[in-house]
Amino acid sequence: MADDAKIVMETVRAADHDRYLTVLYAPEDKRGALFSLYAFNAEISGIRDRIHEALPGEVRLQWWRDVIAAEDGAAEEGAAEGGAAEGGAGGDGASVGHPVADALRTTISVHRLPKIAFENMLEARIFDLYDDPMPSRTDLEGYCGETAGALIQLAAMALDPVEAPRFAELAGRAGCAQAMTGLLLLLPLHRKRGQCFIPADILAAAGSSPQEFITGDGGPGAKHAVAAMIALAREHLAAFEQGAPSLPVSLRPAFLPLALSRAYLSKMVGSRHSPLHGAARLSALRRHWLLFRRATRGWPPL
Structure with missing residues (x-):
């Protein structure tokens, strides 16, 4: 599990460094949930860059729909089926044990996040493919x-x-x-x-x-x-x-x-x-300073 958590964290650090920095200001027991959400966002927002073609991109988005829709008891099966479809669509061949998918399912379950929000997000991302x-x-x-x-x-x-x-x-x-x-x-x-x-x-x-x-x-x-x-x-x-x-x-x-x-x-x-x-x-210094200032002081009244 520790290795999977590291993979999720590294996904965010590599693809969305600004958001990665913001998670470091969250309570330690909340960081895993934030990393899973931001890793999911990095996965779906980067589909066009990795696949380049619209139809296989839509298959990848459908795979994520299946991951999110899967009930806890059927999660493993859904991930396996989706992984096969994803690999066949020119994806990375993800299957059972996809660290980001597993972490996202846990976050949705533990924090009772509304699945409709993820469905709407995936629907909106279709625009990126065309x-x-x-x-x-x-x-x-x-x-x-x-x-x-x-x-x-x-x-x-x-x-x-x-x-x-x-x-x-x-x-x-x-x-x-x-x-x-x-x-x-x-x-x-x-x-x-x-x-x-x-x-x-x-x-x-x-x-x-x-x-x-x-x-x-x-x-x-x-x-x-x-x-x-x-x-x-x-x-x-x-x-x-x-x-x-x-x-x-x-x-x-x-x-x-x-x-x-x-x-x-x-x-x-x-x-x-x-x-x-x-x-x-x-610059890295300025980004760190801006984030630190708002994390510690908040936003002042206008």
Whole structure:
């Protein structure tokens, strides 16, 4: 079990280092649950990078649905069947004893996490597998809420099931801010492979289109569209920061990734660090400091 727990932890450290750092501020008896949630998120968010084709990617997502839906008594059988399908779809051949799947099932059971949240998250991730443009701001906010927002709320429920429900709306705002920041950081990668997460209505207002945005330099409207996306992320971040001072200490680790969002967004402003030219980066020292400050002091009243 110790080896499996280490595998889950290392999955997060390798794929999502910022979230890995936030778990270190959680109580020791809660870290395993958070690592399992974040490892699951790393697994499903990275499917396109590992598989590259949509249909096998959907098979992988279905495998995770089966893992989550499996009753305790049938978990081993479900994992075995899913592992065979996953391997046949060009996956990594995972089968019985998949450490992340086992840890996730335990977390869902022990903390009584709602399976519907995971189902919605997996459904939202289908969008990642295709090159369809994001239709509108509303669609983008829905996507962010069902992915990053849901992950924050699930982490909060694992940390403190009594307090977590009071902050569900705040988790939604936080998820939008964090996910949009992440999409901006990944913008060069998405454009390279023909994906456009900037909503079509925002692009149209900037005088561009999804097709134009992903080709060449993005066209004359690209900078305005990126600026609008940054402004939207900041809007959600400001709404989160308005309510963040009331967060209880017990829930802070779930929201700690937001400690980095403002710094990332601030660095994106200006042509030198435009997301069109490359991902904004923060030094390890600054990331550690920002996380430490919010973990120990929380968010001050605005």
